[in-house]
Amino acid sequence: GENVEQHPSTLSVQEGDSAVIKCTYSDSASNYFPWYKQELGKRPQLIIDIRSNVGEKKDQRIAVTLNKTAKHFSLHITETQPEDSAVYFCAASRDSNYQLIWGAGTKLIIKP
Amino acid sequence: ETGVTQTPRHLVMGMTNKKSLKCEQHLGHNAMYWYKQSAKKPLELMFVYSLEERVENNSVPSRFSPECPNSSHLFLHLHTLQPEDSALYLCASSQEISGQGVYEQYFGPGTRLTVT
Numbered sequence: 001g002e003n004v005e006q007h008p009s010t011l012s013v014q015e016g017d018s019a020v021i022k023c024t025y026s027d028s029a030s031n032y033f034p035w036y037k038q039e040l041g042k043r044p045q046l047i048i049d050i051r052s053n054v055g056e057k058k059d060q061r062i063a064v065t066l067n068k069t070a071k072h073f074s075l076h077i078t079e080t081q082p083e084d085s086a087v088y089f090c091a092a093s094r095d096s097n098y099q100l101i102w103g104a105g106t107k108l109i110i111k112p
Numbered sequence: 113e114t115g116v117t118q119t120p121r122h123l124v125m126g127m128t129n130k131k132s133l134k135c136e137q138h139l140g141h142n143a144m145y146w147y148k149q150s151a152k153k154p155l156e157l158m159f160v161y162s163l164e165e166r167v168e169n170n171s172v173p174s175r176f177s178p179e180c181p182n183s184s185h186l187f188l189h190l191h192t193l194q195p196e197d198s199a200l201y202l203c204a205s206s207q208e209i210s211g212q213g214v215y216e217q218y219f220g221p222g223t224r225l226t227v228t
Contacts, residue, residue, distance in 0.1 A: 049216070094213075098143055098206075102155040102157070
């Protein structure tokens with residue numbers, strides 16, 4: 001069946017450094033790729049998303065890149081700050097299906 | 113109350129009990145979802161009600177029964193649960209437009225369920 005693999009499961013970076021989380025997907029018809037952030041004890045919230053008609057999207061310190069040929073997409077966080085500590089989930093979907101296929105999550109730890 | 117709300121926030125129940133989880137969205141959305149979140153499977157989709165159609169995850173046991181009386185309310189009826197059903201149950205909603213793809217899902221705060 002369709003699946004999304006997410007790596008790494010845990011990522012520890014020094015405050016101020018960059019963090020990169022990668023996801024690969026199996027369904028070549030997927031065309032929507034969101035990233036959600038879940039802080040400890042809180043609900044998941046969308047932080048950025050990308051559709052397959054673009055290769056990169058930026059929003060301040062976060063960016064997402066998409067490689068449709070290789071079927072992978074990545075989340076990039078620059079100049080990491082303590083408030084970036086959270087679990088990040090990637091997901092994939094296609095227009096004809098309202099369901100998101102979720103990655104297993106990455107726990108990002110920002111070391112002071 | 114704004115956004116997506118869930119009640120109760122915490123629930124402890126025995127294996128022979130029957131209880132219900134409630135979700136309400138105040139966003140005017142037309143799709144609602146139940147997710148199970150546990151250490152084993154961080155975000156597991158259980159049920160989707162989209163454009164008034166129910167879509168099921170075939171791996172969900174029959175002891176979980178969803179109900180969606182209208183586009184703003186969603187229930188999850190629980191009976192004869194097992195200890196492994198202990199988890200955080202998250203509700204979400206989104207606005208779906210037929211043929212135009214998936215949009216942002218807004219999550220509720222979740223119900224922390226403990227089955228004893």
